[in-house]
Amino acid sequence: MDILAAFVGLAVLVGIVGLDSRISRVKRQADRVERKLDLVLDHLGLSLQYPRMDEVAALARDGRTIEAVKMYREVTGAGLKEAKEAVDKLG
Structure with missing residues (x-):
């Protein structure tokens, strides 16, 4: 066995x-x-034009980075690292 x-x-x-x-x-x-x-x-x-990117940018500008990253990932299908880098550029 x-x-x-x-x-x-x-x-x-x-x-x-x-x-x-x-x-x-x-x-x-x-x-x-x-x-x-x-x-x-x-x-x-x-x-590429993704919907709701204006909302992501507004969250980033308001310092709500985690929410912005989450929404960016939902909208684009991006991974965590890619989304964080994109949101950092927006903020």
């Missing part, structure tokens, strides 16, 4: 490592696509 449990544990570990590797690869691919899309938008002179 101990050998079977060890084998199952090892199989699960190998599966997790493989899955993590695939997730990392997909994330890198998505990042490359996003950078290319940004270049295309810049080349065409276009920018």
